[in-house]
Amino acid sequence: MQRREVVTGSVVLVVLMLVTLLPFISLFTTALHPSGSVPLGIDWPANPQWGNFARAFQVADMPVLLFSSTLIVVGVVPVSVTISTMAGFAIGHLRIPGARVLFLLFLLGLTLPLEGIITPLYYLVRSFGLINSRLAIILPLIGLYMPFSVYWMRAHFVNMPSELSEAARVDGASTWDLFWRIHVPLARPAIASLTILLSVWTWNQFLLALVLVQDPTQRTMAGALGAFQGHYATDIPLLSAGALLILLPSLLVFLVFQRQFVAALLQGSVKG
C-alpha cells in the first residue's frame, strides 16, 4: 500500500471522527458552564459546574425515567420476541396452509412509516381507555414490531432442515415440543439479535410517547427528553447536562455490547 494513500486516508477518517464527536464534546463543555448562561460552542469553563449534572439528574427525575423506560422495554420486548418467534416458526418452518399469504401480509407493514397510522392509533388507544398509561406505548409498539420481527424470525426458520423436525415427529413430539424443545434453542442467536434491536428501538421511541402519553414520567427515555427540552430550552447548560444524562444509558449499552449490537443491526438491515 502506498504511504501517501495511507496518510490521506487516515486524515479523512480522523476528521470524520472529530465531526462525529463534535456534538458530544460541545454538549459536555456546555454542560459545565453556570446554569442559565450562554457560553460558546466549545469552551472549557474557568470554574466547571459539575453540579449541573446532579441538578439535571434531579430536575429530569432520572430514576423515575429510567424505571419507566425499563418497564416499557420489559413490557414490549419479551412479548414481541416470543410471539414473533412462534409466528416465524409456523410460517417459515411448519409451512402452515396460507403461509405465503400470511407472510406477504406481514411484509406489507415493513416499510410503513409510523406517521402513516399515528392519528387513528391515538383514537384507538383512547377508546381502549389506555391514553396516558405505559400500555398506550407498549401495545401499539408490539404490533408495530411484528412485520420486522416475523420477517426476521422467518428468515431464520426457513433455513432449518426439515429432517430435524421429521425425526422428532417420528419420536412422537407434538408441534409445541418441536417448537419449544428443538427449534427455540437452535434459534438463540437470531432471538438474541432481535432482542437487542427491539430494546434499543423501544428505548429511543419518541413519536408514540409524544402523542399517546402526556406525563413524561410514564414515557420512554427519548419521549422524556423531548419534554425536558420543552421545559428548559432557554437554560442551555442544564439542557446539555440533561441530554447527556439521558443518552448515557444507550451509549453504555452500546459500548458494552458493541460486537453483538453491530452484528444485530447489520443483519437487521440486510435482512429487513
Place this chain on the structure above:
Amino acid sequence: MSQSDPAPARAALRAGARAQDRPATALRRSRLRALRRANWAGWLLVAPALLVYIVFVLQPLVITVQYSLYRWDGIGASQWVGLKNYVTVLTDQNFIQILTNAFQLILFFCVISVGLGLVVASLIRRVVTGRIGTAARTVLFLPQVIPLVAAGIAWSWVLALSGVVNQILGAIGLGGITRAWLGDFGTALPAVGLIGVWVLLGLCTVLLLTGMGKIDPALYESARIDGAGAVQEFWAITVPSLRNEIAVCITVTAIAALASFDIVYISTGGGPGLATMVPGLEIYQLAFVGQQVGLASALAVVLVILVLVVVLPIQRMTGGEPL
C-alpha cells in the same frame, strides 16, 4: 384454508384406503394426520402475532384511509368530502413544499450517506487497516445508538448562533458567513440533511463493510498487479460488487428521509416558515394541534404510498427477495 389439501396428498389417502394392509401406507397416513395437526397448531402459533398486528397496524391503516375521506376536527361530527383532502394535499402550495422538502432530504440522507459511506468503508477495509480504521468504525456508529431526540438537541446547539460551527468559522476567518444555521431560510433544510448524514453514515459504513468482507481478495490482488491504485480499485471492484448492500443502504436511508420526524421536531419544529417542514411533522401538527384529522390522514396515505413508490424499485434493482 385447511380444505385445500394438495392433490398428491389426497391421492395418497385414496391409495392408502385401497391398500390397508401395507404397513408403509399406514405409516404415511398417520404422518399425514400428524402434518394436518401441525398445520392447525401452526395457526395457533401465528395467531397472537397476527392479532396485535391487525389491531394496532392494519386496522389503523384502514381507518387512516377512511378518515382521509372526511372533514373532521377530532371532536365533533365528521363530514364526508370525498377526495377533496387529497386534492388539497397534492395541489396546495404549502403541501407541495412539504413533499419537496422530503425529497430534498432524500438527496442528503441517501446520496451523501451512501457515497461517503462507500469511501469510508473502502478506506477502512483497503487503506487504513490499523487502529484508526477500527476506531473510526466504532465512533462513526455512535450516532446510530443514541435517541434521535438527543441528536436533535445536540445539533441545535452546535448550529446555533453561538455554537461550535460558527465558533470554528470565526476562528478560520470566515466570521462573515456565520449565522443561525437552523433559523435561516436558505440553510435550514441542508442543515437538517447534514444532521441526517451524521446519524446514518456509521450505519451505511458498517453495512458496506460487511459486504466488502464477501468480495474475493484475489480480485484486488490482480488489480494491484495490473498497477491499479486505491481509486481505480474503488470504481472497478468495490462499487460493482456491493450492489446489494448499496441497495439496502438506499432503502434504509430513503425511508429515514421520507418518514423523518424526531430530528426535525426537536431542532427546527419545521421552521423557519415551512423551510424544514416534513410530511411526518405536518401530519402530527394537523392531527393533534390543528384539529384537521381528515387532511392529516390524506397526507398520511400519500406518505405511505410515496415510501412504497421510492422503495419498491430499489428492491427490484437487487433482484433478491422483497426487502
